[in-house]
Amino acid sequence: MAGIGFELRKIYDEQTPLSKEKAYGFTSLIYVGPFLLGLFLVGLVQVLAQFTLIDASSRMQVLTGITYAMLASLGIQSFFSYLVSRYLADSLYQDREDQVLSSFFASSVLLLLLGTVIYGTFLLFAGLGPWAYLLNLLLFGVLTLIWNSIQYLTAIQEYRSISKAFVLAAGILVLTGGLASFFGLNQGLLLGACLAYGFILIRMVGQILLHYPSNHRLSFDFLRRVDDYADLAPVGPLLFLGLYGHIVVALYSPLSQQVTGLFRQAPAxxxxxxxxxxxxxxxxxxxxxxxxxxxxxxxxxxxxxxxxxxxxxxxxxxxxxxxxxxxxxxxxxxxxxxxxxxxxxxxxxxxxxxxxxxxxxxxxxxxxxxxxxxxxxxxxxxxxxxxxxxxxxxxxxxxxxxxxxxxxxxxxxxxxxxxxxxxxxxxxxxxxxxxxxxxxxxxxxxQMTYHVLGRPAQDALKTRHTYTNVAQKLEEIFAKFE
Known part of the structure; x- marks a missing residue:
């Protein structure tokens, strides 16, 4: 939440008739705007699917693929979500902005490697053709990087840039995906979704590169925070399981029906x-x-x-x-x-x-x-x-x-x-x-006094170095490719 507090308090201090509404709008754009705009793109895909010449089964496969890619990308990104947020907040507070880009590149590489192996294996059993497989995997990778980029963008409050990118992406989706599907290309909508989200990713990464000091070296220093905050790291994956896991269970429950392979839907x-x-x-x-x-x-x-x-x-x-x-x-x-x-x-x-x-x-x-x-x-x-x-x-x-x-x-x-x-x-x-x-x-x-003064000192004595060693080995491996 670094940075947003000053802006919100400044808006409230204006004491204008619309100051409260402006504060809600400002916060919504920063925290949930990208997610809402992403849902808008998914809805646009559904609308376009109704006006194309591709058959109903192909449309359902495309829509299901987008749903699975969003769920899987959010799941993979949850492994680092709270960890990266804490590292970013600490770096900004300690005036170590030169470390931000290196953590962004390093976390993105790890997320892509981990996600490609897991989701790529899942897609092998989804009953997809070669092109559909590659496009689904590409969409997953792009979405994973977008969720990771949003954490860095909210810290610099580039909400206007994010909003403009999603609006332009909607146009790209209509022009490419809509036209390709209209002329009978079964994977046209999926291709359009990849291009639209790819454009958003390029705009986001561009803003991150412009804002933070240039540092293209991969640094896995954020992993060392797992040793410092061992209890924080699993919070993200666990909350994802609780918040989205019930949807996955529903997709494989008696209420669901098969789309193709492991792809399923639960309309009700x-x-x-x-x-x-x-x-x-x-x-x-x-x-x-x-x-x-x-x-x-x-x-x-x-x-x-x-x-x-x-x-x-x-x-x-x-x-x-x-x-x-x-x-x-x-x-x-x-x-x-x-x-x-x-x-x-x-x-x-x-x-x-x-x-x-x-x-x-x-x-x-x-x-x-x-x-x-x-x-x-x-x-x-x-x-x-x-x-x-x-x-x-x-x-x-x-x-x-x-x-x-x-x-x-x-x-x-x-x-x-x-x-x-x-x-x-x-x-x-x-x-x-x-x-x-x-x-x-x-x-x-x-027990506020104990928690503020006693708990941090007590936890510091239990600090381990497991992930510090992992971070060091990863930096040595990737240094060979630089």
């Missing part, structure tokens, strides 16, 4: 899934504004008193004020999330109930389950992000483990016992995560 479960997911993004935007505008000044003052040796009474007062503001803002977030979830569910039901007969069987009931689940997850995620804000990586890892296990386990159980209630697995997992994260935050509040 996927229907409206993206709309329900918007509730998570709404919760994230609300949290960022609440934390950066109202909570951070008190958070900063609290830790400043520790660093400057404030007296005991001033420290106690600062801590009480900090936690009071935090609880107030989290309370506001919960009410906003409840209202947003209720409005979305009511609106979708009013809109879709008259046409329920034409929808996939049971899709509206499953959509209501998912809306409620993602609404609850938005609240749970706010508590989890607060734990990370206080550097409680151990607590975040434990909660992520419970969440991933429950989400996958309960969804898998319901998939075979009660498919009509499939979304309740993720719903129950999110509900339990919310209560556990809230309790953990309460415990943290009671």
């Amino acid at each position: 479960y996927e229907f409206g899934l993206l709309l329900a997911f918007l509730l998570t993004l709404f919760g994230l935007v609300t949290y960022v504004i609440s934390v950066e505008v109202f909570f951070y000044p008190h958070f900063h003052r609290f830790f400043l008193l520790y660093n400057k040796k404030g007296n005991y009474l001033s420290l106690q007062q600062a801590e009480r004020e900090m936690m009071r503001v935090l609880q107030r803002e989290l309370g506001y977030l919960i009410w906003k999330q409840v209202i947003a979830t209720s409005l979305l569910m009511v609106g979708l039901n009013l809109l879709l109930l008259p046409m329920e007969a034409s929808l996939p069987v049971g899709s509206l009931f499953l959509l209501n389950q998912l809306c409620l689940a993602y609404g609850i997850y938005g609240i749970a995620n706010a508590y989890l992000l607060t734990l990370l804000y206080f550097a409680d990586y151990r607590g975040a890892k434990q909660l992520a483990q419970v969440f991933a296990t429950l989400s996958l386990g309960l969804t898998g159980l319901l998939a075979w016992l009660a498919p009509a209630y499939l979304g309740c697995g993720f719903l129950l997992a999110s509900l339990i995560l919310m209560f556990l994260a809230r309790r953990r935050l309460g415990q943290l509040q009671e």
Whole structure:
């Protein structure tokens, strides 16, 4: 969140009638704008598919391939997501911007190598032809690099460039993919998607190269942070399993049907899934504004008193004020999330109930389950992000483990016992995560002094050098190719 707080507080200080709306728009563009624009491109592909001359089975194969590529790329990128974010924040805070580009190149290379092996092997059993295989693998690689690039772009707040790139990419998709498919090329839409996302990637990398000091040497120094923050590294993959794993289970449940090879779809479960997911993004935007505008000044003052040796009474007062503001803002977030979830569910039901007969069987009931689940997850995620804000990586890892296990386990159980209630697995997992994260935050509040002063020193004694050695060996290997 480095950098955005100053801009948000400046907007709020304007005290204009639209200052709050500007703050929400600013935050949305930075944090969820790229994701929303990516969903827009996927929707555009679906629209174009309805007006082309390719057969229905080929269209379904293309759309399923894009869905799988997005899920797989997000999964691979989650291995480094929190680690890279922490390394980037530390580098900027310590005025080590010359290390940023080297970490970007190194993390991108590792993600591509790891992802190509895993997803490439999966595609071998997807029943695809040679061209379809290569295009699906190319799309996966491009998307993986885009998710990695977004972390570096949000730090420099290049949201206008990101937005323009996605708009131009939509034009590329229409011109190339649409025309190729219109003339009967089965992989035309997939080719158009690769070119569109490839253009976005080029624009993103260009902005990163322009902003950070030139350093083209691969440095795996960010891997050394796994030794420093051993509990932080698995949080990303575990949250991915909890947040997206239930979709994968649904794709191979009795509700699904085969497209080709290992490619499957679950129309009843996927229907409206993206709309329900918007509730998570709404919760994230609300949290960022609440934390950066109202909570951070008190958070900063609290830790400043520790660093400057404030007296005991001033420290106690600062801590009480900090936690009071935090609880107030989290309370506001919960009410906003409840209202947003209720409005979305009511609106979708009013809109879709008259046409329920034409929808996939049971899709509206499953959509209501998912809306409620993602609404609850938005609240749970706010508590989890607060734990990370206080550097409680151990607590975040434990909660992520419970969440991933429950989400996958309960969804898998319901998939075979009660498919009509499939979304309740993720719903129950999110509900339990919310209560556990809230309790953990309460415990943290009671032991704030120990957590701030005692825990870091205690963890420092347990630091290992496993990943430091791995980083050193990787740098030696890639140095031979420079």
